[in-house]
Amino acid sequence: MSKEFVDVLVIGAGPSGCVSSSYLKKNNVNVKVVEKTKFPRLVVGESLIPRVMDHFDEAGLFPALDKMGFEKKLGARFLRGDEVCIFDFSNKFGEGWDWTWQVPRADFDNTLAQEVINKGIDLEFETEVIDIKFDGTDSITTVKNKDGETKEIHAKFVIDSSGYGRVLPRLLDLEKPSKLSPHSAIFSHVNDINREPGEEGTLISFDIIETEVWLWVIPFSNGNTSIGIVGPTDYIDQLSENGDPAEALRKAISLSDYYVKRFGDVEFLFEPRHLKDYSCSVKSLFGDGFALTGNASEFLDPVFSSGMAFATESGMLAAKLALRQLNGETIDWQKEYTDYILYGVDVFTTYVKEWYTGNLQELFFHQPENPDVKKKICAVLAGYVWNKDNPFVKKHDTVIKNLANLIKLEKQEQQNQQ
Numbered sequence: 551m552s553k554e555f556v557d558v559l560v561i562g563a564g565p566s567g568c569v570s571s572s573y574l575k576k577n578n579v580n581v582k583v584v585e586k587t588k589f590p591r592l593v594v595g596e597s598l599i600p601r602v603m604d605h606f607d608e609a610g611l612f613p614a615l616d617k618m619g620f621e622k623k624l625g626a627r628f629l630r631g632d633e634v635c636i637f638d639f640s641n642k643f644g645e646g647w648d649w650t651w652q653v654p655r656a657d658f659d660n661t662l663a664q665e666v667i668n669k670g671i672d673l674e675f676e677t678e679v680i681d682i683k684f685d686g687t688d689s690i691t692t693v694k695n696k697d698g699e700t701k702e703i704h705a706k707f708v709i710d711s712s713g714y715g716r717v718l719p720r721l722l723d724l725e726k727p728s729k730l731s732p733h734s735a736i737f738s739h740v741n742d743i744n745r746e747p748g749e750e751g752t753l754i755s756f757d758i759i760e761t762e763v764w765l766w767v768i769p770f771s772n773g774n775t776s777i778g779i780v781g782p783t784d785y786i787d788q789l790s791e792n793g794d795p796a797e798a799l800r801k802a803i804s805l806s807d808y809y810v811k812r813f814g815d816v817e818f819l820f821e822p823r824h825l826k827d828y829s830c831s832v833k834s835l836f837g838d839g840f841a842l843t844g845n846a847s848e849f850l851d852p853v854f855s856s857g858m859a860f861a862t863e864s865g866m867l868a869a870k871l872a873l874r875q876l877n878g879e880t881i882d883w884q885k886e887y888t889d890y891i892l893y894g895v896d897v898f899t900t901y902v903k904e905w906y907t908g909n910l911q912e913l914f915f916h917q918p919e920n921p922d923v924k925k926k927i928c929a930v931l932a933g934y935v936w937n938k939d940n941p942f943v944k945k946h947d948t949v950i951k952n953l954a955n956l957i958k959l960e961k962q963e964q965q966n967q968q
């Protein structure tokens with residue numbers, strides 16, 4: 551079997567792997583990326599949040615992405631019947647980017663991967679990791695290409711950015727069930743022929759069908775729009791009698807008073823994908839000679855579009871720590887990697903849970919709006935979940951519940967007075 555020798559092997563050329571490998575290459579590390587599929591390939595996760603821009607910028611990937619003319623995302627709109635709540639990222643607490651993109655991931659990820667190649671990084675497509683053996687921090691990874699040929703890649707460090715492939719969690723028995731209750735989604739793209747002109751047509755929106763069930767509408771600059779339904783697994787399963795995802799998504803669209811006219815009769819551009827029980831977790835984010843990043847580690851829920859932000863945050867941090875380790879420093883991976891990443895995961899976990907209890911929805915739709923509360927929540931939705939100056943970050947485990955209870959009491963008093 552042929553052998554290759556690198557300093558760092560990155561598994562997967564999604565956003566997480568591209569950020570890691572670009573940062574390492576910029577710092578003169580001998581890095582190689584292996585990617586199982588041939589790009590462009592379809593993947594879910596089309597609504598970004600501003601925090602990702604910091605990472606694409608630092609990794610030197612921003613200019614290539616910016617040239618592509620992806621639809622700019624300046625905020626997000628939440629709908630519940632006649633109620634509307636709009637977050638504007640330029641009106642948030644603290645520092646940070648006030649815009650990002652909403653993107654067809656096939657094109658977006660392909661742009662990233664091509665830019666990684668342009669930077670001189672050795673990226674091998676259609677090359678799948680099938681085995682790995684560690685000896686201390688050194689490892690030998692076996693990969694197989696599309697012709698079935700295998701080879702060994704010897705590395706001093708491995709960054710597993712294999713997303714839903716979850717290569718090391720599977721091979722090293724690191725899988726752990728998520729703390730979140732089982733939710734599923736069905737999504738597809740449509741040619742958005744009924745799109746209204748102006749902002750209405752391009753605004754990213756989340757339409758609440760029931761407290762735990764919501765529809766996403768993510769318009770792209772290429773004229774197509776992504777539509778997805780999310781809810782408890784039992785609910786999503788019963789949307790179609792015979793488990794047909796197209797019928798289920800069609801039914802879901804019919805439940806949206808706001809969008810049924812625009813999307814009720816348009817064709818799906820591909821057979822809708824059913825993503826069942828998507829939340830996942832791991833026993834550890836690192837081990838001797840490796841770190842897990844992005845969806846190869848933890849995935850919560852799509853409701854606040856945090857997936858890509860964690861993918862790039864963890865990809866960037868793992869790369870920085872790996873570089874320091876290669877330069878001879880001793881790294882406390884628990885403190886510098888796991889504790890840091892899990893702090894942000896914990897903040898978003900609270901927001902996801904409080905979304906599905908309905909408490910966060912109470913805050914979003916409360917009238918009159920409280921501009922100070924809105925700004926602070928907006929900073930969280932923009933992905934700035936490590937800014938402890940923001941009480942909606944620091945006290946995330948109590949502040950939403952307490953405010954929602956106050957709103958409920960106020961409503962109760964108003965009802966009693968009537």
Ligand code: FAD
Nearest residue numbers: 562564565566586595597679712713715844845852857858
């Ligand atoms: P990926 O983008 O999955 O890339 C991993 C790569 O690794 C893939 O290209 C894969 O082919 C490759 N790979 C896998 N196995 C192997 C192997 N054995 N060898 C070599 N390569 C391999 N996130 C958002 O930010 N916004 C959203 O709106 C959003 N919506 C979502 C909706 C749903 C229903 C779900 C389930 C998730 C959503 N996400 C969203 C999450 C988002 O999909 C992920 O967080 C994001 O794609 C993670 O990026 P990544 O680089 O970690 O992994």
